[in-house]
Amino acid sequence: MERLVFLLSTGLARGAVLALFALSLVIVYRAARAVNFAQAAMAIVPVYVAFAVTSASGSYWLGLASALVVGALLGAVVERWLLRLVPQDNPLPGIIVAIGLVMVLQAGLAIAFGPDHRPVHAPFSQRPFEIAGVGVLSPYDLFVLVVAAVVMGSLAILFNRTSVGLQLRAAAFAPETSRLLGVRVPRMVTLGWMLSIATAALAALLLVPTGLGLDPHAADVLFVNAFAAAVIGGLDSPVGALVAGLVVGVLASLVTGYASAATAPLAVLALLTVVLLVRPHGLFAAREARTA
Amino acid sequence: MPTTSSETASSKTADSPPRLEVSGLTVTFGGLTALDDVSFTVADGETVALIGPNGAGKTTVFNAVCGLVRTRRGEIRVGGVPAPSSTTGLLGAGVSRTLQGLGLFEHLTVLENVLVPLTSVGTSTGTSTDAAQEVLGTLGLSDLAAVPAGTLPYPERKRVALARALVTRPRLLLLDEPAGGLGATDIDQLAQTVRTVSGGGCAVLLVEHHVDFVMDVADRVVVLDFGHVIACGTPDEVRRDPAVEEAYLGVPVSTSGSGISTSSATGAPGREESA
Ligand SMILES: Nc1ncnc2c1ncn2[C@@H]1O[C@H](COP(=O)(O)OP(=O)(O)O)[C@@H](O)[C@H]1O
Ligand SMILES: [Mg+2]
Numbered sequence: 001m002e003r004l005v006f007l008l009s010t011g012l013a014r015g016a017v018l019a020l021f022a023l024s025l026v027i028v029y030r031a032a033r034a035v036n037f038a039q040a041a042m043a044i045v046p047v048y049v050a051f052a053v054t055s056a057s058g059s060y061w062l063g064l065a066s067a068l069v070v071g072a073l074l075g076a077v078v079e080r081w082l083l084r085l086v087p088q089d090n091p092l093p094g095i096i097v098a099i100g101l102v103m104v105l106q107a108g109l110a111i112a113f114g115p116d117h118r119p120v121h122a123p124f125s126q127r128p129f130e131i132a133g134v135g136v137l138s139p140y141d142l143f144v145l146v147v148a149a150v151v152m153g154s155l156a157i158l159f160n161r162t163s164v165g166l167q168l169r170a171a172a173f174a175p176e177t178s179r180l181l182g183v184r185v186p187r188m189v190t191l192g193w194m195l196s197i198a199t200a201a202l203a204a205l206l207l208v209p210t211g212l213g214l215d216p217h218a219a220d221v222l223f224v225n226a227f228a229a230a231v232i233g234g235l236d237s238p239v240g241a242l243v244a245g246l247v248v249g250v251l252a253s254l255v256t257g258y259a260s261a262a263t264a265p266l267a268v269l270a271l272l273t274v275v276l277l278v279r280p281h282g283l284f285a286a287r288e289a290r291t292a
Numbered sequence: 293m294p295t296t297s298s299e300t301a302s303s304k305t306a307d308s309p310p311r312l313e314v315s316g317l318t319v320t321f322g323g324l325t326a327l328d329d330v331s332f333t334v335a336d337g338e339t340v341a342l343i344g345p346n347g348a349g350k351t352t353v354f355n356a357v358c359g360l361v362r363t364r365r366g367e368i369r370v371g372g373v374p375a376p377s378s379t380t381g382l383l384g385a386g387v388s389r390t391l392q393g394l395g396l397f398e399h400l401t402v403l404e405n406v407l408v409p410l411t412s413v414g415t416s417t418g419t420s421t422d423a424a425q426e427v428l429g430t431l432g433l434s435d436l437a438a439v440p441a442g443t444l445p446y447p448e449r450k451r452v453a454l455a456r457a458l459v460t461r462p463r464l465l466l467l468d469e470p471a472g473g474l475g476a477t478d479i480d481q482l483a484q485t486v487r488t489v490s491g492g493g494c495a496v497l498l499v500e501h502h503v504d505f506v507m508d509v510a511d512r513v514v515v516l517d518f519g520h521v522i523a524c525g526t527p528d529e530v531r532r533d534p535a536v537e538e539a540y541l542g543v544p545v546s547t548s549g550s551g552i553s554t555s556s557a558t559g560a561p562g563r564e565e566s567a
Contacts, residue, residue, distance in 0.1 A: 163411040163420070170397055170408050177395040180358075181456070182383045182412030 001132040007257040008201035008250060010128075013141035015249020016089025020232065020270035021219075022241035025151060028075075029235045030172040031192025032083070034091055035107050036099060038098040039200050040223035042078065042104040046070040046201035049110060051120065051214055060123040064205060069202030075193035084186075109216040122209035144206045151202060152242060155195070158252065159238070168192060193212035225267070228272045244283065247271075310335045311373030311464050312357065316366035319352055319519075326352045329366070329518040336463065337498040338488060341506040345539065346517035350499040351392065353516075354466050357497075358382060358389060370464060380412055386463030388469065394453045398442030402433055405441050411479065413460065425457045431485065447475035447478045454482075464524045465489060467498040471505045483509045507531070515539065 019041070028036045046067040053062030078101065085094045109235070124143050127136035137145070159165035170178045173190035179185050203226075204219040211218060228249040233240020251271060252264040275283060310333035327349045336339045342350045357368055360378035368373050368375040368530070370385050384435045384453050388409070403424055403554040412419040428434050436444065441452055450473070457465060471479050479502065486509045487531045490496050500506050507514060509528040515523040515530060517539040530536055 163407075163417055166400075166404055166407055167411045169400065169404075170411075171398055174395070174397055177391065177397070178408065179389065180379060180389075180395070181409045182380045183408065184380075184412065 003024060003257060004254075006135050007253045009136045009255025010141060012246060013144050013249075014135060014210070014245035014253055016145050017222065017245075018226050018229050018249045019201050019242045019245025020148050020151060020206070021200055021203035022229040023155065023238055024196045024203065024246045025226060025230040026235060026238055027155075027192055027199065028196035029230070031168070031189045031196070032079075032094075033172075034094050035227070035230075035235070036098060036196070037095055038078075039197075040204075040219040041216070042074055042103040042197050042205040043071065043200035043223075044214075044219045045074055045105055045109065047204045047208060047218070050201075051206055052120065061195060064202070067201045068198045071198035072194040074201075075195075075197030076190050079190050079193040093138035095142070105106040106216040107135075108164055113216075115215065117215045119206045119213045125290075126209070140167070140209065147202070147206060148242065151199065152238075155199070156200045156238065158195075164191070196278050225268055229266050230283055232272055233277045234279075234285030237282065237284035240282055240284030265266035297485045304343060306383055308336070309369065310360070311338075311371055312370040312497060313372075314353070314357070314366070314367075314390065315352070316358060317363055317368065318351070318365040319361055321361075327356070327517050328514075330519070330521050330554060331366075332514045332524060334495040334497050337488045337490055337493045338430070338511045339498070339509050341510035341513045342497060343501070343503070343506060343513060344522075348516040350516055351468065352519075354389065354468060354499065357466065358387070358485045359500050375552065383409065383460060384412055386468070387464035388457045388460050388464070390453045390457045392468040394449055396449055396452055396456075401438050402441050402444070402452050402455075403437040405452055406459050407412050409456060409460050415567055423461075424455075424459055427459045430458075430488075431455050432481075432552040443500035448473055450478075451473060454485065462494055464495045464497070464541075467496065467500075469500055471500055471502040479505050505526075524565070547555060 008049075023038060024043075025035065028034075028039070035116055035167060048063075049070045050062075050063035053066045054060055058062070068185040082097065086097050089250065103157070122140040124139040126138045126140045128138045128141075130136070145177035157165075159168060166176070167183045168191065169186050170181075171183050171185045172192070178188075200219075204222060207213050207222050208218055225248055226245065229244040230241050231245035231247070233242070233261045248271065249268055255264045312334040314333070315331045317327050317330040318325070330349070330353065331390075344350055352361060356363050357370075357375060359375065359382065368513070370382075370387060373385075375387075376382050376385055397408065400408075403421070407420055407423040408426060410423065425434065425437070428437055431454060433448070433451055433455060435446060438454075439472075441449060442453065448490065450470070454467075454470065457467070459542075468505060469487075470482055474482065483505060486496055486498070498506075498510075510527055512525060513523075513527050513530040514521055515533070515536050522535045522539055523533040525533070
């Protein structure tokens with residue numbers, strides 16, 4: 001019982017990070033109609049910057065802020081000066097460019113900072129609180145949950161309650177019609193990439209202290225699990241990303257706790273397979289296809 | 293943005309420039325001359341219908357006004373100045389259009405659909421929502437504001453498209469087959485809306501196959517055939533014009549209200565590309 005409570009609560013905290021990263025994949029999928037296979041590499045670059053800023057300034061918050069800014073800038077630069085030059089009529093060139101980008105970014109980080117793990121300290125204790133003798137969330141887990149909730153809430157308000165959000169949604173689903181109505185569609189695509197990479201960078205930043213530390217591949221497993229979550233939720237659906245991210249997080253935590261860490265990816269894969277067999281477009285996919 | 297009603301008083305005086313002035317417009321696609329030396333005007337508060345057989349060049353006129361096709365010769369002026377070529381420029385100049393294929397955002401609500409054109413002109417969210425609600429009210433769509441547009445029946449979808457064109461308070465409204473696919477009641481309501489809009493000083497240019505509707509709402513009719521203006525005048529003048537009868541394959545247009553549309557209405561919608 002104690003073990004179950006502990007695994008559930010840490011699973012929720014891991015799931016919140018997964019959900020955040022899955023949400024970043026959904027945002028970029030809506031903007032670009034493509035899965036960004038370079039998301040992990042693009043997310044880890046800002047984390048290195050945050051690490052450097054935090055070491056130099058001593059402030060975790062300054063590092064966090066710089067990760068968001070650098071993530072947004074990186075998203076804009078990659079979309080404007082790289083992906084916009086890639087033919088859009090079929091997805092393959094974009095995927096190849098993304099894989100090339102992963103190699104360049106990860107090799108660049110290894111050259112600049114070395115390939116080794118760098119231990120990263122969490123800004124709050126990672127020792128679980130004890131409630132009636134049962135270990136539950138640690139202060140850091142709680143911090144992660146709060147940050148994830150705040151960011152997801154803000155994104156929900158941005159997308160659903162603001163004029164820019166309406167333009168983002170209109171441009172994502174019917175770019176040609178949106179253009180005729182005066183929406184600056186290329187600008188919306190760039191903005192989507194900025195929001196996406198900043199969100200992904202935040203997820204990676206939250207993850208790093210709970211893992212082995214910082215290295216150029218530190219977000220790779222996060223990407224794989226978040227991708228599974230995004231597909232389970234329906235690549236189009238922010239709500240799907242949230243729910244599936246939490247479910248995958250809890251599932252991985254339970255399987256790791258009761259079986260082994262090596263079994264967790266298999267459990268996620270099994271869940272993904274079952275969902276895709278039952279609902280090929282994911283649990284929360286929009287019913288309509290995209291129109292011109 | 294100035295309201296359309298403030299224009300009414302001066303709209304038809306001779307010295308103010310027409311809201312839309314097309315002069316000598318020539319458009320070619322490769323070897324095909326889609327429009328040849330087309331000239332006409334639409335004044336503030338006036339409703340002009342563009343009719344003609346399928347392929348006559350009606351949609352091309354719309355596209356030229358909206359800067360979507362390159363003109364070979366001629367000039368298009370909006371409110372006395374050359375028409376802006378960008379979509380935002382056109383919106384700024386008070387030009388608004390409906391799309392032939394409706395082009396609704398299926399997954400967005402009716403209200404959100406109507407809000408989209410306001411997002412680019414920088415109106416504050418509160419003001420936008422008020423303006424959108426007002427237009428929805430005028431068109432009897434208030435109850436449907438929160439419904440996804442894709443779930444509505446066709447006549448309601450068509451009204452949403454009209455609401456979306458009206459919400460920017462245009463001074464020049466371009467309607468591409470507004471009556472197409474509508475029943476008699478909906479067409480009457482549409483005619484009423486067009487009259488209200490033009491009564492407020494807005495210039496309306498519409499492409500329509502439905503002749504009864506055209507004769508009902510239009511102050512003037514411009515007849516296109518193979519890219520040429522073959523007739524222009526009041527609905528009655530055009531009805532009696534022998535050249536028009538000839539263009540419509542000898543179908544006598546004066547005897548029956550719907551005669552004019554017979555050659556063009558068959559399969560007319562849908563064959564034309566939406567812009
Ligand atoms: N983008 C285009 N490229 C080539 N030909 C076109 C294009 N748009 C229209 N046309 C041609 O121009 C002529 C006029 O078309 P259109 O303006 O759509 O006619 P209407 O709307 O009166 O039915 C037709 O012969 C059509 O095939
Ligand atoms: Mg047409």
